[in-house]
Amino acid sequence: MAATMPQQDPPKADPRRWKALSLLALVQFIIFLDATIVNVALPSIxxxxGFSEATLTWVVNAYLITAGGLLLLGGRIADMVGRRKVFCIGAGLFAVASATAGLAQNSEVLLAGRSLQGVAEALSAPAAMSMVALLFTDPKERAKAFGIWGGLAGLGSAAGVLLSGVLTDLASWRWVFLVNIPLAVIPMLLMPKLADESRAPAQGRRRPDWLGAVLVTGGLIAILNAVLNAARHSWDSTAVLTPLLAGVVALALFVVVESRTAQPLVPLGFFANRVRATANVATVFVASSSAAVFFLIVLYTQNILGYSPLRSGLAWLPFCVAFMPGLFLSTKMIMKAGPRATLATGLAVSAVGVALFTRIGVDSSYLTDLLPAMVVTALGFGMTNPAMQNAALHEVSEADAGLGSGIVTTVLQMGSALGLTVFVSLALSHQRGQQATGVAEDLAVVRGYDHAFLIAAGALAVGAVAALLILRGVRPAAPQQVDPAAAGDDGAEQEHTDGLADADHRRRPVRQGTRD
Structure with a gap:
């Protein structure tokens, strides 16, 4: 009679994982907080x-673009050097950068501090996100963890506007940066006690692609600068064409380099998974529209309605409150209805909310015009954020956890910078056209904002339709058992599911009649 091999129990989950999540999510919160916390303070800054109207957007974009351009590189460094180590370095650097921006005495130092904050995010954000993906291997737990993660990220964006008004009015705009220092230092000091070091298996590590990072960052900066210049110059002017062509050439060279190098910054096959690809497309729509909403509505309430910074910040309190039900609903929908229904519903609700902002006028009422739009938009964004974060790491292996985290955060930051640049340019261009016909300045400004909001709402609606079409057949996840014998203990690459079922027939056949 053949002897039977004793069945091994699956590896136990790290008992410290929820405490570690709280610190990782805190850094994620302040990262997204800092993307919007300057908005209400912009007029004071x-x-x-001495910033001009045209260069004021760079107070926001210097952070977003630097972070977005280097996040993929940061993800690779985290995979190679160690995620916990890189996370702690990034958190410490974020504290230093915040102090630099908060103590700046001129525009150049402020922009340098903001850029350094972007570098710090490029190190800490992908490392933190990949640590979450690897700490929570159970699909249900991971869905909950990313619900908290994505929720705090979105809430940080909304809370940034609220906190900005309070700090600017009661203290100084400098405190919108200085407040980050203790919030970054605490996780840096405590994380080594709550999480083990992890890095990609030796055979799965890739060296950082420095050339690719330089090309993608420089290309995106040049293109965004060209779009911003188009608000003040014609499209055939040197101020627009020169950076535009330089950016296009740099991005084209980036694609060539990535297709030929043995260790690319972005392996093109990474986007073959349609769940991940759709999540990243949806991220562009949400990030671009939310950046435009935060930036333009803050300027509208202060410059048109005459709100003080404090009142302008407090006006976003209902947005923060309405965001929470969307988070809870999203987490439940992901497990029950799958990514298709969750993303499409969230994007559709967001589109309706942003469209409601087109009702604002020179003498609008907060209760009847702004408040309904804020509540609906917040609900939609709350539903969409956790679903995007979860889907963006669908079927990411241990070797590519940092890469996947870097890609989704890159798309988020670059989408925000792109949306801010494009929609502000559209608003300014429409405003100039209105003023050329004799429309009063304030009315022309508001009509420019309405024009930008209408296009943003259309982009979100397109995203909702895309999610319905592309994710057809993708179902909610079922808990999966890991075979310890197959997994092995030699550090080989292991694949972790993220709470979303794959329709790929290599994993399991799709039953007829069970489409989402």
Whole structure:
């Protein structure tokens, strides 16, 4: 009679994982907080440091573009050097950068501090996100963890506007940066006690692609600068064509380099998974529209309605409150209805909310015009954020956890910078056209904002339709058992599911009649 091999129990989950999540999510919160916390303070920063109307967007974009351009490189460094180590380095650097921006005495130092904050995010954000993906291997737990993660990221964006008004009015705009210092230092000091070091298996590591990072960052900066210049110059002017062509050439060279190098920054096959690809496309729509909403509505409430910074910040309190039900609903929908229904519903609700902002006028009422739009938009964004975060790491292996995290955060930051640049340019261009016909300045400004919001709402609606079409057949996840014998203990690459079922027939056949 043949002897039977004793069945091994699956590896136990790290008992410290929820405490580690709280610290990782705190850094994620302040990263997204810092992307919007300057918005209400922008008029005060402009007066104190002498920014022009056109260059004011760079107070936001210097952070977004630097982070977005280097996040993929940061993800690779985290995979190679160690995720916990890189996370702690990034958190410490974020504290230093925040102090630099908060103590700046001129515009150049402020922009340098903001850029350094972007570098810090490029190190800490993908490392943190990949640590979450590897700490939570059970599909249900991972869905919950990313619900918290994505929720705090979105809430950080909304809370940034609220906190910005409070700090600017009661203290100084400098505190919108200085407040980050303790929030970054605490996770840096405590994380080594709550999470083990992890890195990609030796055979799965890739060296950082420095040339690719330079090309993609420089190309995106040049293109965004060209789009911003188009608000003040014609499209055939040197101020627009020169950076535009330089950016296009740099991105084209980036694609060539990535297709030929043995260790690319972005392996083109990474996007073959349609769940991940769709999540990243949806991220562009949400990030671009949310950046435009935060930026333009803050300028509208202060410059058109005459709100103080404090009142302008407090006006976003209902947005923060309405965001929470969307988070809870999203987490439940992911497990029960799958990514298709969750993403499509969230994007559709967001589109309706942003469309409601087109009702604003020179003398609009907060209760009847702004509040309904804020509540509906917040609900939609709350539903969409966790679903995007979860889907973006669908079927990411241990070797590529940092890469997957870097890609989704890159898309988020670059989508925000792109949306801010494009929609502000559209608003300014429409405003100039209105003023050329004799429309009063304030009315022309508001009509420019309405024009930008209408296009943003259309982009979100397109995203909702795309999610319905592309994710057809993708179902909610079922808990999966890991075979310890197959997994092995030699550090070989292991694949972790992220709470979404794959329709790929290599894993399991799709039953007829069970489409989402």
């Amino acid at each position: 402009q007066r104190d440091l």
